[in-house]
Amino acid sequence: MITLQLFGAFRDFNESNKLSLEYSEGMTVNEVKNQIRQHFQGQESFLLLLDxxxxxxxxxxxxxxxxxxxxxxxxxxxxxxxx
Known part of the structure; x- marks a missing residue:
């Protein structure tokens, strides 16, 4: 499991300021970002920040x-x- 602490403008999109994601051995940052994109699908402002x-x-x-x-x-x- 990965626990992400959200900082700055990301806090506007998630009340808890944290996000939990699945971890797999050898996982890259791009793969983490893809999981995050799925979680915030349709929230274009968030996705632009994420990029x-x-x-x-x-x-x-x-x-x-x-x-x-x-x-x-x-x-x-x-x-x-x-x-």
């Missing part, structure tokens, strides 16, 4: 093609503007 977001754990920000290290807790980080 520009990153998945992270406590020590690493993952690129879309990277494999996850293990099941567990991850963060879904939206794009950030400012400076």
């Amino acid at each position: 520009r977001s990153r998945l992270a754990d406590d020590t690493h920000i993952f690129l879309d093609g990277e494999k996850l290290n293990s099941p567990g807790d991850y963060a879904l980080l939206p794009p950030v503007n400012g400076g």
Whole structure:
């Protein structure tokens, strides 16, 4: 199981600020994002954010093609503007 903590604008789409997904060995970030897309199907604003977001754990920000290290807790980080 993967537990995603939702941050920033993603919180507007889910009251609990968390999302649980199935994990399979060798799973990539793209596969996680596909599961998320199914969960939020039809919510175009969310899906646009998702396309520009990153998945992270406590020590690493993952690129879309990277494999996850293990099941567990991850963060879904939206794009950030400012400076």
